[in-house]
Amino acid sequence: MSTTIDSGPGSREDNGQREAGLVRLEERFGKQATRGRDVLAQHSHDESFHLPGQPDLVIFVESTEDVADCLAICSTHLIPVIPFGVGTSLEGHVNAIHGGVSLDLSRMNKVLRVSSDDLDCTVQAGVLRKQLAKELVPYGLFFPVDPGADATIGGMAATGASGTTTVKYGAMRELVLSMKVVLPNGSVIETGRRARKTSAGYDLTHLFLGSEGTLGVITEVSLRLFGIPEATAAATVQFEDLHSAVSAVIAVIQLGIGVARIELLDKAAVASVNAYSNTTLSEQNMLLLEFHGSDEVVRHEAKLAGEILADHGGTGFTFSTDQAERTVLWQARHDAAWAIRAQRPGAQIFVTDVCVPISRLADCITQTHSDIASSGIFGPIIGHVGDGNFHVIVVVTPDDAEEMHRVESFNERLISRALEMGGTCTGEHGIGLGKIPYLIRELGDDAVSLMRSIKKAVDPLGLMNPGKVVGDL
Amino acid sequence: MSTTIDSGPGSREDNGQREAGLVRLEERFGKQATRGRDVLAQHSHDESFHLPGQPDLVIFVESTEDVADCLAICSTHLIPVIPFGVGTSLEGHVNAIHGGVSLDLSRMNKVLRVSSDDLDCTVQAGVLRKQLAKELVPYGLFFPVDPGADATIGGMAATGASGTTTVKYGAMRELVLSMKVVLPNGSVIETGRRARKTSAGYDLTHLFLGSEGTLGVITEVSLRLFGIPEATAAATVQFEDLHSAVSAVIAVIQLGIGVARIELLDKAAVASVNAYSNTTLSEQNMLLLEFHGSDEVVRHEAKLAGEILADHGGTGFTFSTDQAERTVLWQARHDAAWAIRAQRPGAQIFVTDVCVPISRLADCITQTHSDIASSGIFGPIIGHVGDGNFHVIVVVTPDDAEEMHRVESFNERLISRALEMGGTCTGEHGIGLGKIPYLIRELGDDAVSLMRSIKKAVDPLGLMNPGKVVGDL
Numbered sequence: 001m002s003t004t005i006d007s008g009p010g011s012r013e014d015n016g017q018r019e020a021g022l023v024r025l026e027e028r029f030g031k032q033a034t035r036g037r038d039v040l041a042q043h044s045h046d047e048s049f050h051l052p053g054q055p056d057l058v059i060f061v062e063s064t065e066d067v068a069d070c071l072a073i074c075s076t077h078l079i080p081v082i083p084f085g086v087g088t089s090l091e092g093h094v095n096a097i098h099g100g101v102s103l104d105l106s107r108m109n110k111v112l113r114v115s116s117d118d119l120d121c122t123v124q125a126g127v128l129r130k131q132l133a134k135e136l137v138p139y140g141l142f143f144p145v146d147p148g149a150d151a152t153i154g155g156m157a158a159t160g161a162s163g164t165t166t167v168k169y170g171a172m173r174e175l176v177l178s179m180k181v182v183l184p185n186g187s188v189i190e191t192g193r194r195a196r197k198t199s200a201g202y203d204l205t206h207l208f209l210g211s212e213g214t215l216g217v218i219t220e221v222s223l224r225l226f227g228i229p230e231a232t233a234a235a236t237v238q239f240e241d242l243h244s245a246v247s248a249v250i251a252v253i254q255l256g257i258g259v260a261r262i263e264l265l266d267k268a269a270v271a272s273v274n275a276y277s278n279t280t281l282s283e284q285n286m287l288l289l290e291f292h293g294s295d296e297v298v299r300h301e302a303k304l305a306g307e308i309l310a311d312h313g314g315t316g317f318t319f320s321t322d323q324a325e326r327t328v329l330w331q332a333r334h335d336a337a338w339a340i341r342a343q344r345p346g347a348q349i350f351v352t353d354v355c356v357p358i359s360r361l362a363d364c365i366t367q368t369h370s371d372i373a374s375s376g377i378f379g380p381i382i383g384h385v386g387d388g389n390f391h392v393i394v395v396v397t398p399d400d401a402e403e404m405h406r407v408e409s410f411n412e413r414l415i416s417r418a419l420e421m422g423g424t425c426t427g428e429h430g431i432g433l434g435k436i437p438y439l440i441r442e443l444g445d446d447a448v449s450l451m452r453s454i455k456k457a458v459d460p461l462g463l464m465n466p467g468k469v470v471g472d473l
Numbered sequence: 474m475s476t477t478i479d480s481g482p483g484s485r486e487d488n489g490q491r492e493a494g495l496v497r498l499e500e501r502f503g504k505q506a507t508r509g510r511d512v513l514a515q516h517s518h519d520e521s522f523h524l525p526g527q528p529d530l531v532i533f534v535e536s537t538e539d540v541a542d543c544l545a546i547c548s549t550h551l552i553p554v555i556p557f558g559v560g561t562s563l564e565g566h567v568n569a570i571h572g573g574v575s576l577d578l579s580r581m582n583k584v585l586r587v588s589s590d591d592l593d594c595t596v597q598a599g600v601l602r603k604q605l606a607k608e609l610v611p612y613g614l615f616f617p618v619d620p621g622a623d624a625t626i627g628g629m630a631a632t633g634a635s636g637t638t639t640v641k642y643g644a645m646r647e648l649v650l651s652m653k654v655v656l657p658n659g660s661v662i663e664t665g666r667r668a669r670k671t672s673a674g675y676d677l678t679h680l681f682l683g684s685e686g687t688l689g690v691i692t693e694v695s696l697r698l699f700g701i702p703e704a705t706a707a708a709t710v711q712f713e714d715l716h717s718a719v720s721a722v723i724a725v726i727q728l729g730i731g732v733a734r735i736e737l738l739d740k741a742a743v744a745s746v747n748a749y750s751n752t753t754l755s756e757q758n759m760l761l762l763e764f765h766g767s768d769e770v771v772r773h774e775a776k777l778a779g780e781i782l783a784d785h786g787g788t789g790f791t792f793s794t795d796q797a798e799r800t801v802l803w804q805a806r807h808d809a810a811w812a813i814r815a816q817r818p819g820a821q822i823f824v825t826d827v828c829v830p831i832s833r834l835a836d837c838i839t840q841t842h843s844d845i846a847s848s849g850i851f852g853p854i855i856g857h858v859g860d861g862n863f864h865v866i867v868v869v870t871p872d873d874a875e876e877m878h879r880v881e882s883f884n885e886r887l888i889s890r891a892l893e894m895g896g897t898c899t900g901e902h903g904i905g906l907g908k909i910p911y912l913i914r915e916l917g918d919d920a921v922s923l924m925r926s927i928k929k930a931v932d933p934l935g936l937m938n939p940g941k942v943v944g945d946l
Contacts, residue, residue: 117727117832160672171670173679174647189920194895195828196860197644199633199683199903201912201942202924206646206679210672227729254590256700355668359590387669422667430672439674447662450931451675457930458923469674 018099021077022057025101028069032060043084043094043102047149049348049398050092050433055082055102062107064180064188064219071217072186074101074463081184082465083213085126085155088147090351091432093159093212098466103217105154111135112220120177120194122222125154141225144169147428148334154218160210162428164333167253167386168260168292169226171428173209180220181208184459194222207454212430213465215458229292232260233302234326237314238284242266242369245285246362248312249385253358257305258297261290262386266369269336269380269393276339277332282316287385288333290326336382340393344378347395350407352379354418355389355427364421365390368414375410377403389427415441431469439469491572494550495530498574501542505533516557516567516575520622522821522871523565523906528555528575535580537653537661537692544690545659547574547936554657555938556686558599558628561620563824564905566632566685571939576690578627584608585693593650593667595695598627614698617642620901621807627691633683635901637806640726640859641733641765642699644901646682653693654681657932667695680927685903686938688931702765705733706775707799710787711757715739715842718758719835721785722858726831730778731770734763735859739842742809742853742866749812750805755789760858761806763799809855813866816851820868823880827891828862828900837894838863841887848883850876862900888914904942912942 026033034040035057044052056079061067074081080100087094096102108124111132115121116139123132129143130150136142145156147163155161157179162171169175178192181204191204208218239245249262265273265286274281289305291298298321306317320326332339341349356364365381372379372392383390392414394407415425415438425438440448452470455462462473499506507513508530517525529552534540547554553573560567569575581597584605588594589612596605602616603623609615618629620636628634630652635644642648651665654677664677681691712718722735738746738759747754762778764771771794779790793799805812814822829837838854845852845865856863865887867880888898888911898911913921925943928935935946 115830115832117723118830119727120830160676162670162672166670170647173670173676174643183919183923187919189917189923191916191920193892193897193915194830195862195897195900196831197635197639197646197828197862197900198897199635199826199899199901200897200908200915201683201904201921202688202927203633203646203676203679203683204916204920204923206676207927210674210676215675250590254592353672355670357588357591357593357667358669359588389668389670419666424666424668424671424673426672427668427670428672431674435673442666442673443664443677444662446656446660447664447677448674450656450662450677453930454675454680454927457926 017077018056018079021073021079024073024077025057025059025070028073029059032062034058043104044096046087046089046092046094048090048092048434049350049396050095053095053097054099055096056099058102058104060104060107064182067103067182067217067219068186068188070101070103071182071184075185075461078461078463080463080466083158083217085152086128086150088149088151089155089159089432090429091434093430093432093468095433097433105152108219114139114141116141118194119225120222121225122220123153124220125152125218127153129153129156136225140228142228143223143225145172145175153221153223157209157218157221158211158213159430160428162384162387164261164263164384166384167262168258173206175224176205176209177222177224178205179208179218179222181216181218183216184461184464210430212432212469214455214469215464231293231295231298231321232326233291233298233319233321234329235289235302235306235317235319236329237287237309237317238282239287239314240284241313242285243362243366244313245287246365246385248309248314249287250358250361251308251312252305253386255308257301258293259289259301259305259386260292261288263288263333264381264383264385264390265333265336266381269340269382272339272343272380273332273336276342277335279328279332287314288329337393340380341395344395347397350394350396350411351429352392352394352411352414353389353426353429354414354423355387356418356421356423358388360421360423361385361388364417367417368392371410371413375406377407377410387427388423433468436471490550491529491552494546494552497546497550498530498532498543501546502532505535507531516577517569519560519562519565519567521563521565521907522823522869523568526568526570527572528569529572531575531577533577533580537655540576540655540690540692541659541661543574543576544655544657548658548934551934551936553936553939556631556690558625559601561622561624562628562632562905563902564907566903566905566941568906570906578625581692587612587614589614591667592698593695594698595693596626597693598625598691600626602626602629609698613701615701616696616698618645618648626694626696630682630691630694631684631686632903633901635857635860637734637736637857639857640735641731646679648697649678649682650695650697651678652681652691652695654689654691656689657934657937683903685905685942687928687942688937704766704768704771704794705799706764706771706792706794707802708762708775708779708790708792709802710760710782710790711755712760712787713757714786715758716835716839717786718760719838719858721782721787722760723831723834724781724785725778726859728781730774731766732762732774732778732859733765734761736761736806737854737856737858737863738806738809739854742813742855745812745816745853746805746809749815750808752801752805760787761802810866813853814868817868820870823867823869824902825865825867825884825887826862826899826902827887827896828860829891829894829896831861833894833896834858834861837890840890841865844883844886848879850880850883860900861896906941909944
């Protein structure tokens with residue numbers, strides 16, 4: 001699915017045109033531009049199994065003006081542009097399958113403005129999630145979206161990321177107020193204003209959220225923030241039976257208990273985490289919960305949740321407000337994917353990402369669990385189960401064609417199952433290279449044609465991250 | 474700004490073509506289609522001062538298939554199509570300024586599906602807000618968006634409506650999961666799935682939310698629902714000084730008190746309400762609050778809010794959980810615009826709609842209040858101040874050119890003030906006919922050009938509600 005294809009707009013076949021443009025870019029950007037082999041290789045892939053695609057040039061932009069100049073030159077010379085944050089995406093989003101310029105935004109890493117009064121901030125696209133968290137501490141504020149990886153805020157916006165706290169606070173789609181975007185022709189727009197709500201014209205903010213670099217380059221992002229809660233508590237609980245664990249989650253959500261995170265790790269995932277992170281978690285299916293609020297509210301909600309979980313067969317409920325204990329637990333959770341990969345040295349991960357209406361989640365997970373067993377693949381399950389979203393972290397050797405075929409068949413069955421249940425093929429990882437056929441199956445030809453019309457209208461030369469989301473035009 | 478213009482795509486000049494299409498539509502739709510004078514007149518305007526524009530034909534569609542057939546015929550014959558719910562919009566959205574077909578969706582009024590497990594439902598676009606509320610009661614659920622008017626859910630989605638509860642629950646933009654939309658060529662799409670979150674391709678749901686009928690016709694809407702709170706309480710408090718009232722709101726919001734509604738009525742608005750609704754509210758600036766939750770939480774939050782309001786100079790804090798008392802209060806609030814209009818029989822209302830970051834709200838409202846006084850206009854202020862959004866309900870006689878000029882100058886100053894503060898010209902009413910120049914001033918030529926490119930891509934013949942949002946192409 002992810003091979004290097006030299007056709008379509010900005011094709012490498014027109015080498016003279018492209019080379020002239022690359023030289024112009026090198027003149028304009030000097031030491032900010034490089035064709036160094038290691039840098040090109042580093043910008044040829046994300047963290048997925050998808051085949052790398054090497055760019056012709058990497059430019060480390062330092063300002064919106066840099067981005068605008070780069071896009072104007074690329075537009076003249078028909079050179080593809082692939083925005084790059086830190087490469088933590090999972091569907092080949094940043095792989096330069098048509099070559100071109102990998103536009104690295106990591107130097108645009110300034111927090112430009114924080115307002116305690118308005119509970120918002122504006123940051124450059126290259127600001128890292130953990131950096132932002134640190135810079136917000138003195139204000140007593142935090143930005144909740146937490147996909148695990150220390151991604152850039154721009155990358156999180158471009159992918160429509162979410163993660164462990166969506167169940168309480170919402171995802172990027174809910175928490176981005178506005179963005180500065182450079183359009184393919186080099187013009188610069190603000191997608192909206194800082195006001196909390198607006199009905200002013202078409203929703204350009206949501207057009208670029210989740211557009212995966214295929215419509216323009218996000219250079220600044222204004223975010224909603226929250227006060228750091230007075231108290232935070234983590235809880236864990238074990239379940240012998242996977243279906244019961246998920247049913248318990250559904251009951252907690254349906255009763256409106258204000259849980260801030262509610263994560264599932266199946267038995268295989270817990271075992272991997274123990275091996276990798278030197279934890280001693282009981283090797284059963286586990287739920288990991290977090291509560292935010294006043295001390296009183298946190299204790300009240302944890303107690304209620306504990307009772308519901310016990311009613312559904314949960315055992316060994318533990319509860320802790322200790323910061324160090326919580327950090328260990330959540331770091332282990334966030335490292336779960338790497339923990340699972342480490343079980344087979346040299347292998348790569350193939351991460352599924354379906355999300356279903358919560359009423360169907362228990363059935364979806366248990367059917368998938370049986371399918372994993374009968375498919376003979378190694379795929380522990382972790383998931384943001386409060387949103388109906390879960391991942392099977394399949395460990396693969398991409399060179400093993402038979403194994404890849406088996407895994408792709410499994411993934412196809414999983415997605416079909418989710419779609420039949422009213423779900424989506426991707427809750428938070430996006431389409432990238434890997435899910436284009438599933439996008440069509442999910443929304444139909446007419447809806448995807450509409451997306452293609454929009455792509456053509458915004459990027460008529462087809463130079464922005466070509467081949468992703470809606471494929472080559 | 475809002476005159477009948479016979480030019481542009483689907484022009485009346487090509488009368489033969491249009492008439493042939495209208496006859497085809499009458500053949501297809503039989504008694505569902507009418508050229509009756511009263512019906513045409515009723516479909517020529519919304520509730521604003523904008524000049525009416527009469528359609529050539531009104532079609533009462535009863536299904537998505539009806540809409541698709543209508544759009545296919547209109548597309549062939551270049552006939553404009555204006556979706557119509559119940560005409561409660563405020564910027565001339567439904568005025569048929571180029572004639573054509575007014576597509577009345579009020580007969581598509583079925584609640585198709587309610588899921589208590591998933592806390593969601595799917596309704597036809599013509600379902601009324603109050604009807605939905607009634608139908609959800611047996612499930613113990615409610616849909617919070619409340620713009621005051623008993624609008625259709627489809628109209629609320631098309632306008633990007635919000636209202637009094639946005640501060641707690643969010644607006645249509647946050648609470649619509651997915652929609653069924655008929656595209657201008659007659660094809661039918663679902664914009665998304667029922668899953669709580671997705672990263673599957675461009676965000677078509679948000680493309681159509683707030684598109685005001687200019688990109689397609691919304692025929693079904695899936696909504697997020699909430700459990701009816703165990704307890705609901707209303708509170709009122711008076712302020713001699715307007716600036717203090719707004720500062721008090723800001724303090725309540727910034728402290729994260731979970732107020733469900735927090736509305737301001739200035740002294741003139743309270744007086745109008747008393748005269749119209751036979752209430753005996755103290756004629757000072759008033760805040761009207763509502764709290765949702767468990768009995769304990771509601772009392773706790775109301776107490777906290779009461780203390781903060783008193784600290785800021787609020788007096789006469791009253792608190793009631795009595796349903797009848799609450800209904801009278803909120804009905805009076807929702808009737809405020811009509812109460813104000815009734816102060817000058819025969820006049821119409823010109824409603825402003827700016828929304829600013831909350832840190833600037835007190836300044837924006839007090840400066841506007843002074844401007845009202847010095848402009849010699851009658852314009853009480855009401856507002857969803859928890860979101861930074863407020864309305865000046867200016868009573869006008871559109872035939873009085875001098876007065877209209879004075880009011881338009883006032884509105885221009887108000888919008889300039891809001892834009893300088895980082896705000897928007899419209900928090901919830903949309904652009905329609907009335908705010909096109911302000912949209913350009915707010916977001917700039919490049920952003921509005923991008924909207925126009927999208928309009929052309931989705932509606933290349935320019936037949937969908939022409940002249941609105943981005944103007945005639």
